[in-house]
Amino acid sequence: MSNEEFHPAVQVPSDLVEAALRAARTRRTAVADVSMQAIAQEAGISRSTLLRRLGGSRHALDEAVRATGVDPGGHRPVRERAVEAGAALISSDGLAALSLERVATAAECSVHSLYAAFGGRDGMMQAIFERYGPFVNIEAALAAHPGDLRSTVRVIYAHLAHVVGLEPRVLPAILAEVLARPGDDATQALARHMVPRLYASIGEWLASEVAAGRIRDLPLIALIHQMSNPLLMHLLLRPALELVPGLQIPSVEEMCDAFADAFVHAVGLPDT
CATH class of the missing domain: 1.10.357.10 (Tetracycline Repressor, domain 2)
Structure with a gap:
């Protein structure tokens, strides 16, 4: 099975692009640093609905923002780095190995930033499961x-x-x-x-x-x-x-x- 079968190109609706840009302007930060939850709230939909409309990841949204002439941000947000790092820890060492400290080290971020992104360990686990x-x-x-x-x-x-x-x-x-x-x-x-x-x-x-x-x-x-x-x-x-x-x-x-x-x-x- 090819990845293309499960991750086809997504045409991102303009209202989602505009919601992401508004959320970034309100927070005075790059689009890439705005959480999916914040973008969903700006768009007036749930986070799960936003993910479905984006095909399961925010990559398509970042590309759509870039197509408007706006750089979504040169650095990947803490949330994405942490989800990937946490997934790797679960895969190699099991769910019990997942801690904010270990993820912060692997994702090259602070524990405080993980609390800001997920609200705690449970929120981080849920985000990892949503992604994988x-x-x-x-x-x-x-x-x-x-x-x-x-x-x-x-x-x-x-x-x-x-x-x-x-x-x-x-x-x-x-x-x-x-x-x-x-x-x-x-x-x-x-x-x-x-x-x-x-x-x-x-x-x-x-x-x-x-x-x-x-x-x-x-x-x-x-x-x-x-x-x-x-x-x-x-x-x-x-x-x-x-x-x-x-x-x-x-x-x-x-x-x-x-x-x-x-x-x-x-x-x-x-x-x-």
Whole structure:
């Protein structure tokens, strides 16, 4: 899978460019140093909506600002450097290793600037998961809704497979932490962010499919697990399975097709 498949060129609406410029003028700083939350507030939308309209990152916005003749800023903002540094720490050492002090050292910034950008460690974890988790792309895919049940599931699987294999490997590291230390404070803090997002995206879509009579009326958590767990387990085990001599493993694309067929067969109602 190519990165272009999941990060196509985004045409940034002019109202978002103007909101970013206004936010920068109000704060007397470069556009690159204005947080996404501040830009979203200026635009009168939520941060998640802003990210969806930008395709999941602020790179397109910076380029659109530059196209107006305004330099968005020569230095990348603390928030972006910290998110990347934190993701690398989670991938290499696990969620428990994530601290403001370690991120500040890796991102070459102060702990105070991290508090200003995120409000604390929990906010930083949420920002990292927003960047390296699957929800932004999945929400955008569900908003576009490509059509029948199987094709929608297949698109969700494509995004999930992309995120699991993405470097740094944030999602696998987080899931490992959840399984190993479910009661840990950091795990609980992230769960309080992840679970509502799960229900607000995939959960709401599945509920609408039940209401439309396209899938079986099962408990919502059962439908979510039925859809996501088989593929997710395969993706997490796949790196180890690929090292087994003589074991023939279908491609990720073929596995996504197989699991999509299995999900539709398991829960789909006639004429879906």
